[in-house]
Amino acid sequence: MRTGSNLVEAALNLLDGVTCFGEAFNPVLIGYPSRKDMLGITKDERDADPKQLWKALRKAEGLNGCRYFHDHDPRILDTMLDDPRCAKIILTRNPIESYVSLKIARATGQWKLGDAKHRKAASAQFDAVEFEEHLEGLQGFQIRLMNHLQRSGQTAFYIDYEDAQDLDVLNGLAAWLGVESRLTALPDSLVVQNPEPLEAKVANFAAMEASLSRLDRFNLSRTPNFEPRRGPAVPGFIACKEAGLLYMPIRPALSAPIRDWMAGIGPLEEGFSQKTLRQWKRKHTGHRSFTVVRHPLMRAHLALNAVLHRDAMAETRAILRKAYKLPLPAEGDAAKDYAALLVAFLGWLKANINGQTSLPVRDIWATQSAHVQGFAQFALPDLIIREDRLAEDLAYLATAAGVDAPPLPDFDGDTGEIKLADIWEPGLEAAARETYPRDFMQFGFEDWKAA
Structure with missing residues (x-):
């Protein structure tokens, strides 16, 4: 509530038949600090049901509206954005100017000015952490507005x-x-x-300059992501029927050893819908859920084995050979140079994950980041276990859930007909990092094998 938004509101109110009612959904006030009600609706009535006030604004004579800030009542935002007959005016400002203005207003208690002779002066003290939080909030709100309007076919x-x-x-x-x-x-x-210029308004201007130079203004370090979103995959979850443990598999998963380990605790329950999983969660107070991520190079290796040997992948094999010239062996033959084939497959996976091929991104080679984001649409796992720490972390998880942990059965995580360890070469590590940069960054993977 500073000069910019006050000026736009004042201008709108000068137009015949147009009324801007101020900050109608500010949790602290209703419209303006001195008002007790708006269009016959009190602040308490608005707080009980904000849609009452929205309906009153729409029904009142003329073209009516209000100012909405990112920290106003969130219950009404989607109603506003979904209404195509509500015109959206989005006021923006250089975020550092906005931050300094806010700091000065808080220091002086002066949020708008009608005459310069009443101006209260103060300098802002720049705080790097506080500014980054301010910037993140502004950008997040602007992206939400833009995406919502795009999805609903509107413009502002x-x-x-x-x-x-x-x-x-x-x-x-x-x-x-x-x-x-x-x-x-x-x-x-x-x-x-x-x-005044910023230099005159910020007490520690030199420190602010040094701090802002660290910010990646153009998001140069961002890893572009064009991978399709995945669903929560609830039907594939495995739970202990009596104990509060839930496994959220990422294919190709270590389901056999984990299933055997969970069966050592008690009977298993599967085939969930979101409704039955909610019921299971309510029944098992203190439940713990987990998923297991494995090294991206191993993941690509197992995906390639699936492509080579599964009957259901025959059509995929034909497309990879003909359309993308991958050196897959003929049906029934063994790969002559599996390491070279795996490098070629990783190159194709990179294009596939980025939406540049005609084949869909299958769950067995999709990024594990996308799988976890898919889980989050329903529920996040309490623990993300790395394959190389499976025994230790399952024991910790069982303790957290209050059950005795059985020993983890012996298993070989590499179920491929050709073992990755037998054909490994340093070039495979580089190819895996090129294909799965988000997974390496998100989960902190090192090389699968030291050179």
């Missing part, structure tokens, strides 16, 4: 802080709203509160 009128002082831009806004009225001058009830 974007206006920057500086543009709010441009008469032509404000009249362009009036035209976009479909009102005939136009402004002949800017509102004269408000003035800019802190027109």
Whole structure:
């Protein structure tokens, strides 16, 4: 609630038939600090059901609206965004300017200014952690707005802080709203509160410059992700019927040894729907859930073995040979150079995961990051176990769930007909990192084998 949004509101209220009712859904107040109600609805009534006030705003005579900030009542936001007859005006500002303005307002207690003679002066003290939290909140809110409007086929009128002082831009806004009225001058009830350069407004400006230089302004370090989203895969979950342990497998999974280990605790329960899994969770207070991630190179190796040897993959094999020229052996033959084939397969996987091939991203080679994000649509695992720590972490998990842990059966995690250890070479590590950068980053994998 600073000069920019106050100015836009004042301009809107100068247009015939248009009324902006202030911060209608601010949890602390209703519209303005001195108001007790809005359109006959009290703050208590609004807090009990914010849709009451939204309906009143829509039904009132004329074109009516309000200001909504990212920390206002979240229950009403989707209602606003989903309504195609609600015009969205999105006011933006340089985030460091916004942060400094906020700091000064908090220091002075002055949130808007009508005459410069009443101005209260103060310097802002820059705090790097606080600013990064401020920036993250702003960016997250703006991305949410943009994505929601994109999905619902709507557009907004974007206006920057500086543009709010441009008469032509404000009249362009009036035209976009479909009102005939136009402004002949800017509102004269408000003035800019802190027109000085940042250097004059920030007490520790040099420290701020040094801190901001660390920020990746253009997101250069971001790993682009075009992989399709995955669902929560609840039907594949395995639970102990009596004990509160739930396994969330990522295929190709270590289901056999883990199933045997869980069966040592007691009977198993499978074939869940989201409804029956909720019932299981309610029944088992203190339950613990887990998933197991394995090294991306091993994962690609096992996926290639599935492609080579499963009958259900015959069509996939034919496409990989013909369309993508992968050196897969003829049906019934063994690969002559499996290491070279695995490198070629990893190169194809990179393109497939990024949505650049005609074949879908199968669960057996999708990133484990995508699987865990899919789980999160329903429930996050309490523990993500690395395959090389399976025995230790399962024992810890059993203790946390209050059950005695049986010994983990002996098993060989490499179920391929050709063993990865027998054909390993350093080039495979580099190819795996090229294909699965997100999994290496998210789960902290080192090389599968030291050179």
